[in-house]
Amino acid sequence: MNQGGHGNSHGHSHAHGGTVTGTHRRALATVLAISTTIAAAEVVGAIITGSLVLLADAAHMAADAAGIGLSLLAAWFASRPATDRRTFGYARAEILAAMANALLLLGMAALIFIEAIRRLSSPPGISSGLLIAFGVGALLANACSLLVLRRGQSESLNVRSAFLEVAGDTLGAAAVIVTGVIVSTTGFTLADPIASMAVGALILPRTWRLLREAIDILLEASPKGIDLEEIRLHMCGLPGIREVHEVHIWTITSGLPVFSAHVVVDPEVIECGRSAIMLDQLQACLRGHFDVDHSTFQLEPAGHAEHERPMHE
Numbered sequence: 001m002n003q004g005g006h007g008n009s010h011g012h013s014h015a016h017g018g019t020v021t022g023t024h025r026r027a028l029a030t031v032l033a034i035s036t037t038i039a040a041a042e043v044v045g046a047i048i049t050g051s052l053v054l055l056a057d058a059a060h061m062a063a064d065a066a067g068i069g070l071s072l073l074a075a076w077f078a079s080r081p082a083t084d085r086r087t088f089g090y091a092r093a094e095i096l097a098a099m100a101n102a103l104l105l106l107g108m109a110a111l112i113f114i115e116a117i118r119r120l121s122s123p124p125g126i127s128s129g130l131l132i133a134f135g136v137g138a139l140l141a142n143a144c145s146l147l148v149l150r151r152g153q154s155e156s157l158n159v160r161s162a163f164l165e166v167a168g169d170t171l172g173a174a175a176v177i178v179t180g181v182i183v184s185t186t187g188f189t190l191a192d193p194i195a196s197m198a199v200g201a202l203i204l205p206r207t208w209r210l211l212r213e214a215i216d217i218l219l220e221a222s223p224k225g226i227d228l229e230e231i232r233l234h235m236c237g238l239p240g241i242r243e244v245h246e247v248h249i250w251t252i253t254s255g256l257p258v259f260s261a262h263v264v265v266d267p268e269v270i271e272c273g274r275s276a277i278m279l280d281q282l283q284a285c286l287r288g289h290f291d292v293d294h295s296t297f298q299l300e301p302a303g304h305a306e307h308e309r310p311m312h313e
Contacts, residue, residue, distance in 0.1 A: 024152035024159045028072055031145040031162060035065035035169070038141045042176075045134035049127040052115055053179045053192050054134055056199035057172040059108045061138075063203050064165040066101045067210075070094055071162065074254050091253035095217045102211035105203055112200040116193040126192055128184035135176030142170045172199050220250035223257045226290065234289055235261070238281055240269045242302060249292070259286055259295040264302055275299055 042058035045051070074094045082089040145166045153163035175195050182191040222228060232244045243264040251257050269278050279297055286292040 024149075025072060027148050027152050028068055028159065028162060030148050031166060032065055032068045032072065034141050034145050034148075035061050035068065035166070038138050038169075039065060042134060042138060045130065049130045049134070050124050051126050051131045051176075051179070051192050052112065052119060052196040053176055053199060054131060056112045056116075056196040056203075057138065057169075057176050059105065059112060060172045060199055060202050061169055062108075063105050063206055064162075064169055066105070067165055067206070068162045070098055070101070070254075073097060077253070088252050088256075091256060092217075094253045095214050098210055099214040099218070102207050102214060105207040106211070109200050109203045109207065112196055116197045116200070119193040120190060123189040123193065126183050126189055128180045132177055132180035132184070135173050135180055138173035138176065139170060142166055142173055146170075168202070172202065175199050217251045217253070222249050223251050226257070231259075231286070231290060232261075234285055235263065235282060238278075238285065240266045240274070240278060242266060246298075256294065257292050259290075259292045260297070262298045262300055264300050267301055270299065270301055 039058045039061040042054050042061065046055035046058065074091075077090045077094055080089045080091075146163065149159055149163040149166065152159035154160070175198065179191050179195040182188055226249055228247055228249065231249070232247055235241060235244045241263055244261050245264070246260070246262040248261070249257055249259045263278075263282065265275075265278060269275060278299060282297050283295055286295045
């Protein structure tokens with residue numbers, strides 16, 4: 001967006017990983033290790049016991065572990081320096097990972113539902129004792145994760161999100177235990193496919209939201225909660241600004257919105273050497289009112305837009 005040379009300025013901020021989240025990176029990594037271990041153990045348990053609900057809970061755990069992993073990935077990529085070839089560093093890699101993860105989890109959920117429907121007509125035998133044991137193990141491990149995250153969840157939104165996800169995982173572990181008890185006491189083996197569909201359904205909302213947000217970012221859609229017309233009106237309210245056009249805002253990765261615009265100013269702004277002051281005011285407007293730290297502006301005299309029209313038709 002840097003056509004012309006009437007006054008371009010860039011405001012940069014690559015602290016989107018968040019210093020508060022970085023403070024609790026070790027806690028998040030610990031919970032990620034616990035969640036991944038639980039998911040792997042439940043996959044093994046599903047094979048041993050023949051239980052589908054255990055596999056469904058493993059997928060649920062994997063979904064939440066992936067969310068924590070993406071938070072850590074974002075914090076790590078935030079610290080990677082930009083290069084001449086990759087001017088925004090590797091920040092977009094988090095979004096590519098999120099999309100791949102969402103597609104994988106949707107595939108897992110589909111397989112769980114297909115297998116559950118098949119088992120409704122022909123339920124296999126299940127080792128209920130081992131099923132209960134795996135469920136209790138998952139419940140205890142999730143309790144440990146909650147303790148690890150308890151302090152940080154009041155200081156960081158990412159840690160708070162992870163805390164709530166782990167709290168939700170306890171429901172899946174409880175479903176495994178309840179299923180094992182029902183099968184053990186009543187012999188009602190249909191409880192396994194029914195519970196597996198319930199746990200599988202827990203995966204879908206988060207996974208769909210993750211996929212939709214990743215697609216929006218890759219398509220460079222405007223970030224949620226950002227009103228371009230409101231931004232334009234705010235900027236036009238500054239003294240010396242006549243018009244704002246070619247307004248674009250998109251997201252590089254989570255928490256890193258980028259803004260660019262062409263700003264038509266009064267002739268004296270450029271003629272009297274006030275361009276730098278105007279750029280400072282514009283950046284302060286974006287930073288203070290809309291939480292956008294990375295912005296690029298092109299200051300133009302009236303009539304300059306006519307030269308650009310062929311490029312945008």
